[in-house]
Amino acid sequence: MNEYADLLIIGAGPAGMAAALAAAPSGARIVMLDDNPFAGGQIWRDGPQASLPAQARQLRERLQSHANIRHHSGTRVIANPGPKQLLVEDDENGWLISYDKLILCTGARELLLPFPGWTLPGVTGAGGLQALIKSGLSVSDERVVIAGSGPLLLASAATATQHGASVLRIAEQASLTSVAGFAAQLPRWPAKWLQSFSLFNRHYRAGTHVLAAFGTDRLEGVRLQQQGKIVELECDRLACGFGLIPNIQLGQALGYAIEGQALAVDVWQASNRADHYAAGECTGFGGSELALAEGAIAGHSAVGEVEKARQWWPRRARWQGFANALNQAFTLDPQLKSLARPDTLVCRCEDIPYAALTEHSDWRAAKLASRCGMGACQGRVCGAAVEHLFGWQPSASRPPYSPARIETLMCLDDTPPA
Amino acid sequence: MPELMLDGHALTVADGTSVAAALALGGNGCSRTSVSGQRRAPLCGMGICQECRVTIDGRRRLACQTVCRDGMQVETQP
Amino acid sequence: MIEGRVADVIVIGAGIIGAACAQALARRGLQVLVLDAGLHNATAAGMGHLLVLDDNPAELALSDYSLHRWRELGPDLPDGCAYRNNGTLWLAANAEEMAVAQSKYLNLQAQGIACELIGAGAMRQREPELAEGLEGGLLIKGDGILYAPATANWMLETPSIRQRRARVTEVDGHRVRLDDGQWLSADAVVLANGTQANQLCPELPIEPKKGHLLITDRYPATVTHTLVELGYVTSAHNAKGPSVACNIQPRPTGQLFIGASRQFGTTDPQVEGWMLAKMLKRAAGYMPGLARLNGIRAWTGFRAASPDGLPLVGQHPQRQGLWLAVGHEGLGVTTAPGTADLLVAQLFNETPPLAAQPYLPQRFLGEPAYA
Known part of the structure; x- marks a missing residue:
């Protein structure tokens, strides 16, 4: 069942959807892949307890109205066996997709940092809890503490509250000065300003971060450093995420240049590789509005519609300003590097404690000696954590880019290249 | 309303419910036991961390990225 | 000084x-x-496979002596070294390979190495995941693994x-x-x-010989012995061109290492999809259930080979x-x-x-x- 696409889009979040919709009128044969069960990315994650905004519903309907867009949900990229060819798998099959143009819209993931007790059941990411609630997790009558950094904390708290949870505290690590400074700039983006009011919660505390989670078999409470004081709260759930980091592994493997921690793109959202583009949060964190603008530019550019792409530039610039303000405000406090104790597990796949890493000078040496990062998540959680904690550069990804059935890998042509 | 088997017990969930949510609806929410014997539950909720891998119809899959289907057999790792 | x-x-x-x-x-x-x-x-x-090989008397002497030394060292090795004396099971796919197993058996017996010829039925009892239709095997009991x-x-x-x-x-x-x-x-x-x-x-x-390896997620108790096809001796080990052979090793973590491939004349460390596929197909031929397991990492390495x-x-x-x-x-x-x-x-x-x-x-x- 091998497939061909004029334009292959990896990721069906706001950027991927916008890219597909921008490119669709050209008549190009478009294939859009996404690991999640439904289109919409994390911000518009669908499920029995999700309430999608009108904009998300409209975008999904428009996608369905284009006969030249094929969307494969629950599908992951496994390998790149040849030029402009990817091996992918879903829950049933593995197959090859060849393409002419590629747009990566692989989004971002939460930065999860180790602290004592973070492996207890009941502890999730901040966006993680929101995603789980949308997909049907019941939090009714549960006591929830939300911690970490960034606007996602408020969004996650709002979702939890809406589904019957009692949110005891929202602990934002950034200082009150930073958060207030950011809030003061919000009127420049009126829609965001309104949104921030609707999300605002009286349990919000700036300058506050988690110290430990405790409990025997599952979470029973958390200890917070709250504006200089130590506070303990009994709770059923802790949702903790320290902002977002771009998913660049696939881009890196395909030879995209990296700038900072994100995929580098030019004004056309084009990478350094011909015919290869990127849009949305894999090129830097900026929210759904920026992702939509970048996706549209990438989609138009990929089908050669330069003028249409250019029309989106002002919108992108405007939301880029918002992203810059945001990233500045929620810079992580260096104190967060000292949350882990010697016995705190850093690698959750292999259960490797912090103490097993500190004697090493780089990621490779630490991995080999301790097996940290060698488990199923392929270092996506602990690799990002040690990059933050020790400044170690993660090693480049190799296929399989995601755990894959061996039968999928056996789909690769086994004849040697000529 | 799909009905699935979770560790041998029948469980009916709302349409579109993820297996990760079903683990909590029909059990204690845990998905696996770690190398050092800790019970673990879904963490990232979006297909990254692999904490929620369970056996679904004989294959190791991520509970958070899998929607419950009628007749599905889900086994958490002991 | x-x-x-x-x-x-x-x-x-x-x-x-x-x-x-x-x-x-x-x-x-x-x-x-x-x-x-x-x-x-x-x-x-590498795989960390400790095995006796008998392609020639010198190889046998050095590997057998070393295996004795590893078994002595075993109790001193920290847990992290993951030393296990799990034995190697050499798999014979047909009568011709079973004859190789028999001559190997005699050769090793003469050297005083503990080994056992196993018929098809008994072999599948010991390793139920093995494919039907294999001829039998040779178990080398003193072989082991480590990290x-x-x-x-x-x-x-x-x-x-x-x-x-x-x-x-x-x-x-x-x-x-x-x-x-x-x-x-x-x-x-x-x-x-x-x-x-x-x-x-x-x-x-010294010439580099490239090899590919893949490791699976954890599937405890799927396989007990390190499973190596006898074709390893006849094909992969001695071939001049690129070759593969089935080599499946259970790690103490419950993961499976899957090998092995050999390529000459390259120093490019990239995982090559065609070679990975060829190697996995070979292994799945001996253990069909592998196809359904998840592989989590693949990598390559270079063996320093002498003529x-x-x-x-x-x-x-x-x-x-x-x-x-x-x-x-x-x-x-x-x-x-x-x-x-x-x-x-x-x-x-x-x-x-x-x-x-x-x-x-x-x-x-x-x-x-x-x-």
């Missing part, structure tokens, strides 16, 4: 061979400095060993020059840097003071203890525990040019 003299012995390479040599030397009371450039090495890339990087680190923690991250750019007998221009000297220099050895001694007949498949262990015949412990191909982890004992015995001018002759560098480099 002579200027630049840094130790009694300098060992170049902190892989399993360098580490074993350093440990053996340190245990004889010498001060050892181990220099390593921090490059990817075969020790980190080689941790084992090398454990060896290097022996007192009297110092380690330094440094790239050696030149060797001159018992002296070495580092990339910062500094010369270090000792009574002897041991070259144990695998595929990098040619960089310092271009006259060494006759045996390592070069002994003093360099033309460069006095320079000792070689290179060219172990896929058997470096297995034969590390034997290599170290051979090297130390020669350095101390003692009688080695097994005949040193077949491994002497002279066989490729000619007779000694010094008295």
Whole structure:
């Protein structure tokens, strides 16, 4: 069942959807892949307890109205066996997709940092809890503490509250000065300003971060450093995420240049590789509005519609300003590097404690000696954590880019290249 | 309303419910036991961390990225 | 103290061979400095399979001796080394291979190595995941596995060993020059840097042989023994072109290592999809259930192969003071203890525990040019 696409889009979040919709009128044969069960990315994650905004519903309907867009949900990229060819798998099959143009819209993931007790059941990411609630997790009558950094904390708290949870505290690590400074700039983006009011919660505390989670078999409470004081709260759930980091592994493997921690793109959202583009949060964190603008530019550019792409530039610039303000405000406090104790597990796949890493000078040496990062998540959680904690550069990804059935890998042509 | 088997017990969930949510609806929410014997539950909720891998119809899959289907057999790792 | 003299012995390479040599030397009371450039090495890339091979008497002697040494060391190895004496089960796909198994059996029995011929039915009882229709197998009971990087680190923690991250750019007998221009000297220099050895001694007949490996997620108790096809001996081991052979090893973590491939004439470390597919298909032919398991990582490594498949262990015949412990191909982890004992015995001018002759560098480099 091998497939061909004029334009292959990896990721069906706001950027991927916008890219597909921008490119669709050209008549190009478009294939859009996404690991999640439904289109919409994390911000518009669908499920029995999700309430999608009108904009998300409209975008999904428009996608369905284009006969030249094929969307494969629950599908992951496994390998790149040849030029402009990817091996992918879903829950049933593995197959090859060849393409002419590629747009990566692989989004971002939460930065999860180790602290004592973070492996207890009941502890999730901040966006993680929101995603789980949308997909049907019941939090009714549960006591929830939300911690970490960034606007996602408020969004996650709002979702939890809406589904019957009692949110005891929202602990934002950034200082009150930073958060207030950011809030003061919000009127420049009126829609965001309104949104921030609707999300605002009286349990919000700036300058506050988690110290430990405790409990025997599952979470029973958390200890917070709250504006200089130590506070303990009994709770059923802790949702903790320290902002977002771009998913660049696939881009890196395909030879995209990296700038900072994100995929580098030019004004056309084009990478350094011909015919290869990127849009949305894999090129830097900026929210759904920026992702939509970048996706549209990438989609138009990929089908050669330069003028249409250019029309989106002002919108992108405007939301880029918002992203810059945001990233500045929620810079992580260096104190967060000292949350882990010697016995705190850093690698959750292999259960490797912090103490097993500190004697090493780089990621490779630490991995080999301790097996940290060698488990199923392929270092996506602990690799990002040690990059933050020790400044170690993660090693480049190799296929399989995601755990894959061996039968999928056996789909690769086994004849040697000529 | 799909009905699935979770560790041998029948469980009916709302349409579109993820297996990760079903683990909590029909059990204690845990998905696996770690190398050092800790019970673990879904963490990232979006297909990254692999904490929620369970056996679904004989294959190791991520509970958070899998929607419950009628007749599905889900086994958490002991 | 002579200027630049840094130790009694300098060992170049902190892989399993360098580490074993350093440990053996340190245990004889010498001060050892181990220099390593921090490059990817075969020790980190390999399977850590400890196995007796009998392609020729010298290979058998060295691997059998080393397996005895590993079994002695076993109780001292920390948990992280993941040493297990789980045995190798050689798989015969047909009558012809079963005949190979039988002759191997006789050969190993004669050497006093514990092994057992197993019929098709009994084999599937012991390893229920194996494909139907295999002819039978040969179980080598003393074989084992370990996690080689941790084992090398454990060896290097022996007192009297110092380690330094440094790239050696030149060797001159018992002296070495580092990339910062500094010369270090000792009574002897041991070259144990695998595929990098040619960089310092271009006259060494060592060729890199690329291999691919894949590791699965955890599926405890799926497989017990290391499963290797007998075709490994007949095809992969001796072929000139790219080849694959089924090699499935259960790790103590419940994961499975799947190998093996061999390629010549390349130094590109990329995982090649076609070779990965070929290797996995071969393995799945012997264990069909593999197809449904998740692979979580694939990687490559390079074995340092000599023309006759045996390592070069002994003093360099033309460069006095320079000792070689290179060219172990896929058997470096297995034969590390034997290599170290051979090297130390020669350095101390003692009688080695097994005949040193077949491994002497002279066989490729000619007779000694010094008295």
